[in-house]
Amino acid sequence: MTDFLPKPSDFFVLPLDEWIDYLVKGILVPNLRPFFRAIQWPVDQVLTGLENLFNAIPFVVFVVILVWLAWRFAGRSIAVFTLVSLVVLDIVGVWPESMATLAMVLTAVLFCAVVGIPVGLMAGRSDTFATAVRPILDIMQTTPAFVYLVPVVMLFGVGIVPGVIATIIFAMPPIIRLTNLGIRQVPEELVEAGYAFGSTPRQVLIEVQIPLALRTIMAGLNQTLMLSLSMVVIAALIGAEGLGLIVYQGIGRLDVGLASVGGLGVVLLAITLDRITQGIGEASGADAGRRKLSGVAQKVKTLFGGKRPSDGDTATAGGTQASPPSPGEAA
Amino acid sequence: MSETQNVTKVDVVEVTKIFGDDPDAALERLKTGATREEILRDTGQVVGVNNVTFQVGAGESFVVMGLSGSGKSTLIRCINRLIDPTSGQVRIDDEDILIADDDRLREIRLTKLGMVFQHFALFPHRTVAENTEYGLKIRGVAADERRKAALNWLDVVGLADWADSYPDALSGGMKQRVGLARALTVEPEVLLMDEPFSALDPLIRRDMQDELIDLQRKFHKSIIFITHDLNEALKLGDRVAIMKQGRFVQIGTPEEIVGSPADPYVEAFTQDVDRGRVVTAGTVMQPFEGIPLGRTNVKSIATIFDGFDGPGVYVTDAKGLPEGLVMQDDVGRALDEGLHDVTYLVRKDFPQVDESMPLADFFGACEAGVPIAVVNERKRLVGVINPLDVFAQLTPGAASGAKVGNGAAEEATGGGTAEVAPPAGATGGDHGARV
Numbered sequence: 001m002t003d004f005l006p007k008p009s010d011f012f013v014l015p016l017d018e019w020i021d022y023l024v025k026g027i028l029v030p031n032l033r034p035f036f037r038a039i040q041w042p043v044d045q046v047l048t049g050l051e052n053l054f055n056a057i058p059f060v061v062f063v064v065i066l067v068w069l070a071w072r073f074a075g076r077s078i079a080v081f082t083l084v085s086l087v088v089l090d091i092v093g094v095w096p097e098s099m100a101t102l103a104m105v106l107t108a109v110l111f112c113a114v115v116g117i118p119v120g121l122m123a124g125r126s127d128t129f130a131t132a133v134r135p136i137l138d139i140m141q142t143t144p145a146f147v148y149l150v151p152v153v154m155l156f157g158v159g160i161v162p163g164v165i166a167t168i169i170f171a172m173p174p175i176i177r178l179t180n181l182g183i184r185q186v187p188e189e190l191v192e193a194g195y196a197f198g199s200t201p202r203q204v205l206i207e208v209q210i211p212l213a214l215r216t217i218m219a220g221l222n223q224t225l226m227l228s229l230s231m232v233v234i235a236a237l238i239g240a241e242g243l244g245l246i247v248y249q250g251i252g253r254l255d256v257g258l259a260s261v262g263g264l265g266v267v268l269l270a271i272t273l274d275r276i277t278q279g280i281g282e283a284s285g286a287d288a289g290r291r292k293l294s295g296v297a298q299k300v301k302t303l304f305g306g307k308r309p310s311d312g313d314t315a316t317a318g319g320t321q322a323s324p325p326s327p328g329e330a331a
Numbered sequence: 332m333s334e335t336q337n338v339t340k341v342d343v344v345e346v347t348k349i350f351g352d353d354p355d356a357a358l359e360r361l362k363t364g365a366t367r368e369e370i371l372r373d374t375g376q377v378v379g380v381n382n383v384t385f386q387v388g389a390g391e392s393f394v395v396m397g398l399s400g401s402g403k404s405t406l407i408r409c410i411n412r413l414i415d416p417t418s419g420q421v422r423i424d425d426e427d428i429l430i431a432d433d434d435r436l437r438e439i440r441l442t443k444l445g446m447v448f449q450h451f452a453l454f455p456h457r458t459v460a461e462n463t464e465y466g467l468k469i470r471g472v473a474a475d476e477r478r479k480a481a482l483n484w485l486d487v488v489g490l491a492d493w494a495d496s497y498p499d500a501l502s503g504g505m506k507q508r509v510g511l512a513r514a515l516t517v518e519p520e521v522l523l524m525d526e527p528f529s530a531l532d533p534l535i536r537r538d539m540q541d542e543l544i545d546l547q548r549k550f551h552k553s554i555i556f557i558t559h560d561l562n563e564a565l566k567l568g569d570r571v572a573i574m575k576q577g578r579f580v581q582i583g584t585p586e587e588i589v590g591s592p593a594d595p596y597v598e599a600f601t602q603d604v605d606r607g608r609v610v611t612a613g614t615v616m617q618p619f620e621g622i623p624l625g626r627t628n629v630k631s632i633a634t635i636f637d638g639f640d641g642p643g644v645y646v647t648d649a650k651g652l653p654e655g656l657v658m659q660d661d662v663g664r665a666l667d668e669g670l671h672d673v674t675y676l677v678r679k680d681f682p683q684v685d686e687s688m689p690l691a692d693f694f695g696a697c698e699a700g701v702p703i704a705v706v707n708e709r710k711r712l713v714g715v716i717n718p719l720d721v722f723a724q725l726t727p728g729a730a731s732g733a734k735v736g737n738g739a740a741e742e743a744t745g746g747g748t749a750e751v752a753p754p755a756g757a758t759g760g761d762h763g764a765r766v
Binding site: 187189190192193195196197198199200203207208211212 | 408411413437438440441442444445446448449450452454455456465466468469470513517523
């Protein structure tokens, strides 16, 4: 039946695969190889630095630092969870791999932030730029992760650094999107207030927009971190090390135990990092920490019969009448 | 204040703002007389502000009143170029800021303009003091100096104790005080206020209005104030503009707006206005300088009553201060008895009001039924009020026919023809009483 009805491909076949193959092998690789090599260099430096650092820090010191961070920003229960996770990572025997993975992830996040935040800021301030960037981000996010690997291998070679680069590409969109969103969510009146008092666009960005967008930007950073973690396993396919490699080996040998241990390592690392960075994100949101403190101070003041927020009228509940300057006195 | 108003501070000339991708085409159509609706339908361009012209004097408070969508917020943003007008001129101290480059524009904003926003627009990540000193920080003032200035202005608005709190600890009224302090800290010559009190509870709103009036008495800023509340406009404005669909339909003193609305639109608004608060004694009075007591006698006073059906006339001393009231009945009796000296007929317990006093404040005095003496700021008699005119003013329908302002002068015939003052004073003195 269907044979009677013509399809476009009966007349014409678009050799898209051949074109892309030619684009990468024929144009990009021979001509831009030095360029791609140059990109690799800073990534390599940071990655090696972090790896050396994490390997140099004794287990106990590392645990103390991370648990303290968790305690400080995310509360006691997360601190306990962090402690348990790190101990489990060690006793199941994947501590070195976890550190390698952590180094890769943090390297990827660092480069995502360095590139993504400025791009997000620009997108937040320019509709034209945002419109131009959006389809690129869509492509980056929806292209299956494995698809990156082939061109990355061709352009950057095999190894841990190309793995990190693939991770960077995969994990970049959220930080760009959420930085853009954060800037756009700053109430228009506050931006106007900035300009009305004579600020330059740069001052508005630094004094008003970034501080108010910080919480959203931190949420973006958190998402980028999570995506990086999920990518490092895949990146093991092109020679990346760490927990991903354990999983990959487990699959290769049909070793359920090995694969599961690697998987567990990724999960524990992910949850720990997620909770800590979320905590940091919330604390950084427009100086929430300081505000919490001032709120406490306010309560203490109130407790001792001091001033409370009201206009000397019914604005807040339950005020003693001996409250702040009433409008009449104020004038 | 009226004496400082002759220096023009802000001069807005034929400002038009059209939103859309092709404003020039819409501008051409607007010039050929197309309406806002036609332009929207045919070109898709939105006319925000349509050919608005006004001047604000130094120390004057100019209120733009309009409903939402009337373009009033766009207009105020054209003045400090948060929105760039499509055409026209905005001159501040005779400098067209629409042609100023970015640096000059910032300098003007830094030094001459302060703005207060509807939703306060306080920076939540800064303390009250840091918010207040923001303009000075941008100007590059040293930290301790700007904090001192901020505390000073916070003290003026009564919030010095809250300097180190964050805005979220403050109630709405307090936030807007900070907004006001922030604008005043840059010592602006022009204060732009975009519906500053609209988001506040009615009681707090009234307090803030009173406070603004007090501040204005002390600091004499040029204020451009946006509101959708006509009562607020009439209370705060030396002059009020009514804005509708991007255009000014009327500019005038509060009494002109209420007394002679330019069109049914304005009139509809004024229906709900408490006239007793807007119309002043100076407006409803019949100009009359009184009869000098030393140069009159019973007979000459009697001749005055011949062409005049009021119950009594005022006599003054040599300086023009009101001496007392002479009633027609008493004059008749004195004539019958053949008396000559008026002095015995002068009643000293007469009602007296200042010409800037709103009707509502001396309403009670009208109930006695005797004419009320109106004096100027030097306590000289400048007119009299027939209580019936006051009652007429307070009934909306009657007032629009009577035309407050010039109406009073037209009716001021009869009473002592020679002594009647020129009607010029009828509206002249009254804005002095306002902000």
